[in-house]
Amino acid sequence: MVESxxxxxxxxxxxxxSEKEVKxxxxxxxxxxxxxxxxxxxxxxxxxxxxxxxFTVLSNRNSRVQYDMxxxxxxxxxxxxxxxxxxxxxxxxxDNYKKDYxxxxxxxxxxxxxxxxxxxxxYLNAQFYDKSISYFDLAIxxxxxxxxxxxxxxxxxxxxxxxxxxxxxxxxxxxxxxxxIAAIKNRNQLLNLIKGRVY
Amino acid sequence: xxxxxxxxxxxxxxxxAMLRGGRPELVEATEGxxxxxxKAFPSIVSFDKNGNxxxxxxxxxxxxxxxxxxxxxxxRKMGTDHxxxxxxxxxxxxxxxxxxxxxxxTDTEAYFGITVDKAVITVPAYFNDNQRxxxxxxxxxxxxxxxxxxxxxxxxxxxxxxxxxEEDLKIMVFDLGGGTLDVVIMEMGNGVFQVKTVSGDxxxxxxxxxxILVNYIVNEFQNENGIDLRSDPKxxxxxxxxxxxxxxxxxxxxxxxxxxxxxYFDKASGQPKNLNMSFTRTKLEELVNPIIERCREPVMxxxxxxxxxPSQIDKILLVGGPTKMPVVKQFIKSIIGKxxxxxxxxxxxxxxxxxxxxxxxxxxxxxxxxxxxxxxxTLGIEVVGEVTDVLIDRNSIVPTKKSxxxxxxxxxxxxxxxxxxxxxxxxxxxxxxxxxxxLPDVPLAPKGIPQIEVTFEIDVNGILNVTAKDLATFxxxxxxxxxxxxxxxxxxxxxxxxxx
Numbered sequence: 001m002v003e004s005x006x007x008x009x010x011x012x013x014x015x016x017x018s019e020k021e022v023k024x025x026x027x028x029x030x031x032x033x034x035x036x037x038x039x040x041x042x043x044x045x046x047x048x049x050x051x052x053x054x055f056t057v058l059s060n061r062n063s064r065v066q067y068d069m070x071x072x073x074x075x076x077x078x079x080x081x082x083x084x085x086x087x088x089x090x091x092x093x094x095d096n097y098k099k100d101y102x103x104x105x106x107x108x109x110x111x112x113x114x115x116x117x118x119x120x121x122x123y124l125n126a127q128f129y130d131k132s133i134s135y136f137d138l139a140i141x142x143x144x145x146x147x148x149x150x151x152x153x154x155x156x157x158x159x160x161x162x163x164x165x166x167x168x169x170x171x172x173x174x175x176x177x178x179x180x181i182a183a184i185k186n187r188n189q190l191l192n193l194i195k196g197r198v199y
Numbered sequence: 200x201x202x203x204x205x206x207x208x209x210x211x212x213x214x215x216a217m218l219r220g221g222r223p224e225l226v227e228a229t230e231g232x233x234x235x236x237x238k239a240f241p242s243i244v245s246f247d248k249n250g251n252x253x254x255x256x257x258x259x260x261x262x263x264x265x266x267x268x269x270x271x272x273x274x275r276k277m278g279t280d281h282x283x284x285x286x287x288x289x290x291x292x293x294x295x296x297x298x299x300x301x302x303x304x305t306d307t308e309a310y311f312g313i314t315v316d317k318a319v320i321t322v323p324a325y326f327n328d329n330q331r332x333x334x335x336x337x338x339x340x341x342x343x344x345x346x347x348x349x350x351x352x353x354x355x356x357x358x359x360x361x362x363x364x365e366e367d368l369k370i371m372v373f374d375l376g377g378g379t380l381d382v383v384i385m386e387m388g389n390g391v392f393q394v395k396t397v398s399g400d401x402x403x404x405x406x407x408x409x410x411i412l413v414n415y416i417v418n419e420f421q422n423e424n425g426i427d428l429r430s431d432p433k434x435x436x437x438x439x440x441x442x443x444x445x446x447x448x449x450x451x452x453x454x455x456x457x458x459x460x461x462x463y464f465d466k467a468s469g470q471p472k473n474l475n476m477s478f479t480r481t482k483l484e485e486l487v488n489p490i491i492e493r494c495r496e497p498v499m500x501x502x503x504x505x506x507x508x509p510s511q512i513d514k515i516l517l518v519g520g521p522t523k524m525p526v527v528k529q530f531i532k533s534i535i536g537k538x539x540x541x542x543x544x545x546x547x548x549x550x551x552x553x554x555x556x557x558x559x560x561x562x563x564x565x566x567x568x569x570x571x572x573x574x575x576x577t578l579g580i581e582v583v584g585e586v587t588d589v590l591i592d593r594n595s596i597v598p599t600k601k602s603x604x605x606x607x608x609x610x611x612x613x614x615x616x617x618x619x620x621x622x623x624x625x626x627x628x629x630x631x632x633x634x635x636x637x638l639p640d641v642p643l644a645p646k647g648i649p650q651i652e653v654t655f656e657i658d659v660n661g662i663l664n665v666t667a668k669d670l671a672t673f674x675x676x677x678x679x680x681x682x683x684x685x686x687x688x689x690x691x692x693x694x695x696x697x698x699x
Contacts, residue, residue, distance in 0.1 A: 027391040034569050035598065035659055036560055045598055045658070052596045115608070116584060138584045 004074075007054035007067065015068070019059070026055040113142035117149055120156075129156045147177035154186060163194055201561050203346060204318040205354075205553025206303055207239070208296060208334065210274040211377025211405055211520065214239035214547065215303045216554035217311060218563055223358070223554040225547060226307045230256050239546055242377075244298050245269040246285045254302040262440065266432040270295050272406050275378050277337075278330030293333050294694050297340035301698055304341060318343045319557045321549050323379040324350035325399035325575050327621050328633050328663055335660075340694040346560060348660045351376070352383035353394055353572055354552025355518040359540070360387045361555060361566070368513045373498070373531050373539075374549075376519035378404040380494055382501040384512070390568045396594045397575035398501040400493065405521040408487050412442040415486055416457065420474055426463055434462050438474070445478055450523050454479040484526045491530050498534055504594055515539040518548055572597055574661050580653060581618040581627045581635075583608050590655040593623065597661055602654040604670075607646050614639045615651055617667045619678075638667040638676045 008015045011025040029051050031037070038044035057063045120135030136153035139146070154169030170187040173180055205223070206215045215226040228240040240255035246268045247253075253261060262269050270283050273295040283290040300320075307315050322334050331348050338345035352372035360368070367388040374381040381399040385392060416438055417428050428434045441457045448455045459474040502509060515531055517539045522528070532538055558564035573594045579587040582605070590601050607615065615638050622630030641649050650670040657663050666677035 024389065027389040027393075030391050030571055031389075031567060031569050034571070036569065040659065049598055049600050052599055056596060119583065134586075135584065 005050060005054070006071070007058055010050050010054040011058065015071075017058075022055065022058050026051065026059070113139040113146065113149070116142065117146070117152075120149075121152060124152060124156050127159075129159045132156045145176060147173045147180055147183070150176070151180065151183050151186075154183070158186070158190070163190055166190060167194070201317070202313065202315065202563070203554075203557030203561055204303075204307055204315045204343075205550055205555070205557050206300065206318050206320045207351070207354075207550040207553060208274065208299065208303075208320055208322075208337075209239070209242055209377055209549075210272050210379065211242055212239035212546070213242045213299055213303060214550040215307055216547075216550040217307065217315075218554055218558045219311070221564075223551040223558075225550060226303070226310045228255060228302075229306050229309055239550075240302070241271075242274065242299055243269060243271050244273070244295050246288075248286050250286070250288055252298050254299055259440075262436040263433055266436045272378055273299075275402065275406075277333040278327065291694075293337040293340060296334065296337035297694065297698060300337055300341035300343060304343060316342070316344055317346050317557070319347045319349060319553045319560070320345050321351045321354050321553050322348055323374070323376070323399065323401060324352050324381040324383050324394075324397045325379065325401050326350075327401075327576055327631050328661070329631065330401070331661060336691055339691050340698060342695060342699070347556060348662075349553060349556050349570070350381070350383065350394070350397070350572060350575075351549045352381045352397075352516075352518060353385065353392065353570060354550075354556065355516055355548040356383070356385050356387065356392055356552070357555045357568075357570065358548040358552035359516055360392060361568075363387065369507065369511055370514045370516060371498075371501070371512045371535065372516045372518060373494075373522065374399075374518035375494065375521045375527060376404050377406055377521075378402070380404060380497060382494075382497045384501050384505045384507065390566065391571060392568065393571040393596075394573045396501045396504040397573060398497040398504065399575075400497055403490065403493055405519070407490050408446060408521060409439060409443050411486050411490065412446060412483070413439050416442060416474070416476060419476060420462075424463075424465075424472060426465065426472070428463060431463065434459075437462065446483065446524075447520075449478065449480045449483050450525060452480075480525070487524075487526065491526060494527075494530065495534070498531070509535045512537070516548075518545045520546060572659070572661070574599070574657055576621045576631075577623050578619070578621050578633075578655055578657075578663065580605075580665075581616075581620060585627045586625050587620055587622075587627055587630060590653065591657065595657075597657045598659050600654065600656040602652050605651045605653055607641065607644070607649050607651075610645050611643045612646065612649075613641045613643055615641060615667065617653060617665065619655075619663070619665050633663065634665075634678055636665075636667075636676060636678050638669065638674070640672070640674060641669055642671055 011022065011029065013021055013025045033044060033048050033051060035044045035048055057067050116135050116139040120132045120139060123132035123135060133153055133156045136149055136156065139149045150169045150173035154166045154173065157166035157169060167187065167190045170183045173183040202217055204215055204217050207213060216223045225238040227238055241259045243255065243258040245253045245258040245261035245265060258269060268285055273292045276292040277296065281292060283295060304315055318338060320334055320338055322331055334348060335345045352374040355374065356370055356372055367386065370385045370387060372383045372385065379399065379401045380403045383397050384395045386395055421427050437459050441459060445455050445457050455478055457474065457476045457478065461471045462474040463472040465472050512535050515535055515537060522545050528539055555564065556570065559568060574591060574597050575593060577589055577593045578591040579589040582588045590603055591599060616635060617638065618635035619633040620627055620630040621633050624630050638651065652668045652670055654666045655663060664677060666675055668675035
């Protein structure tokens with residue numbers, strides 16, 4: 001499906017090229033291969049897209065560092081493939097260097113709060129706390145009376161040290177389900193934590 | 200040699216240019232010069248009861264005698280479902296724009312003595328996909344093959360940088376036009392004009408400044424005379440015209456007067472009323488301050504996205520009539536710390552830049568230059584939870600192509616809906632919908648197993664093509680977002696023959 005392209009080869013530069021050399025290479029190749037200069041033919045469009053991709057990755061310090069690392073380890077490591085898991089980070093072109101992970105769903109029938117909660121739980125287990133909180137919030141928005149939603153949102157918030165917000169969640173949980181042991185335990189733990197903190 | 204016309208289709212004024220003898224030359228409108236003495240003509244269309252049209256300066260005169268028949272600032276409605284209802288007929292914004300473009304075509308052919316079929320038309324850099332496509336359609340209706348849509352600030356930078364030999368300039372183009380604000384940061388060097396970031400506001404411009412002025416005048420008149428002139432369209436048209444004139448004058452002098460005799464006939468006293476008001480530049484600046492302040496965030500956003508400090512900007516180009524106001528010049532200087540470039544007429548540069556672009560496409564220009572533009576808004580699809588998942592970040596260079604794998608969320612889900620959206624917000628409802636389609640016949644499987652590859656491809660015009668492919672069956676479906684909005688080819692053909 002996708003040939004593995006070496007960005008340095010595409011830009012016709014050495015892997016040790018400076019930022020200026022990367023930029024100059026892009027400009028030189030732009031003047032030669034930009035579709036405008038080739039009556040916007042499909043081939044020039046496809047060729048130039050690769051040049052743009054290479055330049056986008058190599059001209060940004062963070063993405064270049066990451067690319068260089070992968071490039072070095074490419075031969076020693078096989079491609080990791082998690083077939084069937086909803087959280088497979090498979091993306092044939094790893095273009096998005098800002099997020100190191102994405103897990104995405106699309107569907108065409110109605111969602112319900114429990115489903116969103118399930119997704120949030122999966123993220124929580126995978127330690128993607130921000131995403132899990134987003135999904136718990138969505139579940140709560142759909143159906144605000146489930147104690148479990150607040151319980152796990154609180155847990156996620158604790159993991160990212162948002163203690164006051166976590167406390168509020170556990171209290172909400174207990175308002176719905178006063179006997180919830182996990183919520184009581186977490187709440188007490190938090191109260192001690194917060195008391196001991198200096199603000 | 201084939202020639203391509205460069206057109207600046209503005210909210211308030213439009214103009215055009217083409218290369219002659221290797222240099223870009225502005226087209227003169229057949230009826231003569233515009234308000235500020237420039238070569239542009241007002242983007243005003245007026246209709247009579249029989250559906251006949253007048254465009255430009257003469258249409259402006261109709262604003263007073265025939266306000267119900269006039270359409271102004273139609274650019275603000277491009278890409279929307281808005282309809283203009285005039286004397287029992289309904290018009291799309293594309294049709295209005297086409298009438299203006301038809302005049303451009305006719306004037307150009309008269310001025311240069313050749314027929315013109317191809318054009319480059321400029322749009323605000325911050326125009327979304329729907330708005331760009333509507334502009335292309337307008338060209339088609341007017342009988343023009345729009346070979347390229349380019350961004351106005353980029354065009355201005357092309358016009359400005361044409362003769363420059365300095366290396367690696369970082370330019371900020373601050374384009375405040377009749378209806379839109381664009382802030383673009385570009386890098387120029389080795390003949391390559393590369394856009395780095397784009398920011399702006401498609402509902403902010405000179406027309407908003409005029410509206411504030413008119414509002415102030417009408418309120419003052421009401422305070423003094425107890426009469427609300429808003430009920431009288433003819434009076435409002437006269438005030439609007441004089442307010443605009445006063446605004447322009449106050450860029451050059453400190454105070455001016457608005458005198459409109461017999462603005463209103465007061466039935467109670469049997470006396471006609473006059474409107475006499477004096478205006479200082481200070482008062483004007485005080486009134487428009489909120490508009491100017493709204494320009495701040497786009498400027499800061501562009502810098503942030505480019506990861507540049509204001510001091511790293513080498514040159515500032517001002518584009519658009521409103522940037523002639525001293526308060527605007529001061530505003531931009533206070534942020535960047537430099538004076539804007541002189542010697543660049545903000546009203547002409549966009550059309551000239553478009554002409555240059557046209558000449559690059561035909562190969563006519565002897566200069567070795569190339570434009571590299573970006574897509575201004577983030578693009579993605581809707582995923583579970585009514586949130587967006589990004590495929591292409593804003594300020595990505597175009598042309599570009601990105602793919603991502605998606606999967607199903609239910610067991611035995613046998614179709615997926617691809618809903619394409621554009622915008623920076625996380626919630627789908629806060630973004631602009633560009634279109635959607637269903638990929639059917641996904642083989643039955645537990646949730647999470649199917650592999651649906653979604654690919655976004657953007658061409659040099661910034662127009663998007665979306666494909667969804669089932670990697671198990673290789674069955675695919677795609678939409679080209681340029682058919683997602685509003686006008687079918689049949690409609691375009693029929694509008695086109697109406698105009699001829």
